[in-house]
Amino acid sequence: MDTYNFLQVLIDSLPIPVFYKNIQGQYIGCNRAFGDMIGLPREQLIGKTVYDVSSQEMADMYFQKDKELFEHPGMQVYEWKVRDQKGQLREVIFHKATFTNEAGELSGLIGAIFDITESKKMEDALRRSEQQLKMLVANVPGIIYRCANDPHWTVEYISDEVEAITGYPAAEFVNNRVRSYASVIHPDDQDMVDRIVQEGVEKKSAYTIEYRVLHAQGAVRWVYERGQGVFDDTGKLSCLDGVIMDITELKVAQGELRKTYEMLMKTQSQLVSAAKMEVVGKLASGVAHEVKNPLAIILMGIDYLRHELKGEQYKNIHAVGDDMREAAVRADRIVKELLDFSKASELTLSSCSIYDILEKSLFLVKYQMDKNRIELKKDIAQELPQVVVDENKIIQVFVNLFLNAVQAMGVKGTLTLKVYETKFSQASEGIGRRRGDHFYLGESVIVVEVSDSGSGIPQDVLENIFDPFVTTKRFQGGTGLGLSVVHNIVDMHKGVIKIENKKNRGVRATVMLKSRPPKI
Amino acid sequence: MMSTKKILIVDDEEKFAQLVKFNLELSGNYEVSIQNKGKDAISTAKELSPDLIFLDIIMPDANGVELMRQMKGDPFFSDIPIVFLSALSPALEGTDPEYPIGDTPYLVKPVTKDQLLACLECQLTR
Numbered sequence: 001m002d003t004y005n006f007l008q009v010l011i012d013s014l015p016i017p018v019f020y021k022n023i024q025g026q027y028i029g030c031n032r033a034f035g036d037m038i039g040l041p042r043e044q045l046i047g048k049t050v051y052d053v054s055s056q057e058m059a060d061m062y063f064q065k066d067k068e069l070f071e072h073p074g075m076q077v078y079e080w081k082v083r084d085q086k087g088q089l090r091e092v093i094f095h096k097a098t099f100t101n102e103a104g105e106l107s108g109l110i111g112a113i114f115d116i117t118e119s120k121k122m123e124d125a126l127r128r129s130e131q132q133l134k135m136l137v138a139n140v141p142g143i144i145y146r147c148a149n150d151p152h153w154t155v156e157y158i159s160d161e162v163e164a165i166t167g168y169p170a171a172e173f174v175n176n177r178v179r180s181y182a183s184v185i186h187p188d189d190q191d192m193v194d195r196i197v198q199e200g201v202e203k204k205s206a207y208t209i210e211y212r213v214l215h216a217q218g219a220v221r222w223v224y225e226r227g228q229g230v231f232d233d234t235g236k237l238s239c240l241d242g243v244i245m246d247i248t249e250l251k252v253a254q255g256e257l258r259k260t261y262e263m264l265m266k267t268q269s270q271l272v273s274a275a276k277m278e279v280v281g282k283l284a285s286g287v288a289h290e291v292k293n294p295l296a297i298i299l300m301g302i303d304y305l306r307h308e309l310k311g312e313q314y315k316n317i318h319a320v321g322d323d324m325r326e327a328a329v330r331a332d333r334i335v336k337e338l339l340d341f342s343k344a345s346e347l348t349l350s351s352c353s354i355y356d357i358l359e360k361s362l363f364l365v366k367y368q369m370d371k372n373r374i375e376l377k378k379d380i381a382q383e384l385p386q387v388v389v390d391e392n393k394i395i396q397v398f399v400n401l402f403l404n405a406v407q408a409m410g411v412k413g414t415l416t417l418k419v420y421e422t423k424f425s426q427a428s429e430g431i432g433r434r435r436g437d438h439f440y441l442g443e444s445v446i447v448v449e450v451s452d453s454g455s456g457i458p459q460d461v462l463e464n465i466f467d468p469f470v471t472t473k474r475f476q477g478g479t480g481l482g483l484s485v486v487h488n489i490v491d492m493h494k495g496v497i498k499i500e501n502k503k504n505r506g507v508r509a510t511v512m513l514k515s516r517p518p519k520i
Numbered sequence: 521m522m523s524t525k526k527i528l529i530v531d532d533e534e535k536f537a538q539l540v541k542f543n544l545e546l547s548g549n550y551e552v553s554i555q556n557k558g559k560d561a562i563s564t565a566k567e568l569s570p571d572l573i574f575l576d577i578i579m580p581d582a583n584g585v586e587l588m589r590q591m592k593g594d595p596f597f598s599d600i601p602i603v604f605l606s607a608l609s610p611a612l613e614g615t616d617p618e619y620p621i622g623d624t625p626y627l628v629k630p631v632t633k634d635q636l637l638a639c640l641e642c643q644l645t646r
């Protein structure tokens with residue numbers, strides 16, 4: 001095969017239309033692709049000019065371009081539109097170059113046509129989708145970001161909204177150019193943010209965080225962030241993507257709502273307590289009246305019989321009469337205590353042994369402890385002084401604390417009871433709510449610590465533990481009133497109570513009572 | 521010793537009133553009458569002219585405190601001591617602003633014979 005033929009085969013095999021013309025503008029050759037494009041076989045094309053294969057208007061423009069190239073020989077590249085055989089407009093790029101004869105004289109041009117219609121379409125589509133994305137990002141009421149999982153949260157991309165929230169332009173954050181995103185997170189929230197992000201990354205799941213950012217002008221703004229790790233094919237984390245929204249207004253509204261709610265709850269609890277006490281009071285006085293009248297008859301009857309039955313032969317009857325009288329007096333006392341209970345705001349103080357109080361309290365919860373197989377560990381100091389308290393009410397306090405501990409542990413566990421005397425000192429600070437009101441420095445106090453080995457109390461619950469209706473046992477029928485009453489009773493005794501999570505495990509309730517009578 | 525004194529017990533609890541009567545009369549110093557109907561207490565008292573009246577407070581047909589007020593407003597009763605003898609303590613009874621107990625003496629049921637006698641002695645020798 002000679003060179004000419006070889007070259008013809010070579011260019012025929014190219015999918016790109018190629019043609020060449022002499023200096024007069026007559027086609028002197030082309031490949032198959034070009035022939036297909038204009039719909040003329042090579043043999044028929046040779047010798048024709050562009051005026052023979054195109055409209056006058058198009059041909060003028062082609063001719064003009066060719067003329068320019070011949071005037072400035074070398075390369076010529078330009079974008080153009082041509083109609084293909086089916087009459088469809090195609091976007092193309094012409095690559096043209098002049099060639100010379102053996103004498104070095106300009107003798108023609110060779111051209112190749114690249115069809116870029118498809119890639120143009122894709123380019124347009126890409127540009128449109130980029131624009132759409134930009135519009136979307138601009139309209140999202142929050143920050144869109146992509147950042148590295150490093151201590152600075154080094155920003156690769158962050159949307160302009162960041163300026164509205166932090167007061168700093170987006171560009172300042174990119175690659176930590178002026179500042180890092182970490183630097184605008186509230187110092188108290190940084191660890192929490194990091195912890196939650198790392199948890200999300202580890203689980204390969206989305207994370208959501210609420211935290212504070214510091215605005216350039218010094219204001220603190222609350223944001224809500226939702227993001228997710230982006231992982232490459234090998235499962236390696238490449239970056240973090242997410243959105244950050246300003247929820248400051250929401251937080252303020254939430255705070256107002258919570259305050260209102262708390263106020264409502266307090267009012268409700270006071271109403272409920274008042275209503276309950278009223279019911280108990282009515283019930284108690286009704287019961288008292290109905291029980292005391294028969295008791296009065298019994299006592300009067302005993303007195304009468306004692307008088308009527310005098311003499312040695314009635315000795316036993318007198319003994320029985322004494323027993324009966326004692327029983328009636330005891331029944332009377334129980335009724336009296338019921339009445340006392342209904343008047344909860346009053347204390348009936350007497351000097352009591354803390355040992356007795358704790359024994360009686362433990363006795364009352366013995367059944368629950370045995371049933372749940374709770375082990376009791378006692379660490380109780382010897383020879384503690386008497387406490388001046390309302391015994392029944394203080395028993396109520398300890399029974400409540402013991403039952404809470406038992407319920408917190410479920411089945412099996414250890415209830416530790418530690419009792420000791422100490423001098424009130426600054427080191428005891430943090431105990432109770434109004435400790436300053438109740439104890440002076442160096443005052444002798446009796447401390448009772450009730451600890452369980454349960455799972456502890458969530459911090460948010462712990463903060464409001466003494467408020468009415470705060471309970472972790474709502475579904476077990478807890479009303480959230482138990483500790484509220486306990487707190488009131490201890491407070492009435494000018495004592496203090498504190499409930500905290502232990503360092504290792506479980507909860508410790510600490511009750512401090514005066515070892516001298518409280519002045520009420 | 522003084523002569524026999526006349527005592528009126530106003531109480532809807534018949535058996536209690538009866539036993540009080542037995543116990544007081546055993547001492548020989550008292551003659552006790554009983555009125556179980558609160559609303560008839562004033563007429564009975566005017567018939568009897570007792571030296572002292574024991575007055576229950578909670579009765580089905582009358583309120584003892586109201587009766588006391590009526591008596592205290594009547595010159596007939598000006599020299600007759602009135603003592604409440606009720607199952608409820610003054611602390612509970614005294615809370616009703618409609619019926620102030622004032623300084624009227626008060627015994628809380630159940631009482632013993634000795635308490636009754638001590639009370640009578642104190643009230644009648646004033």
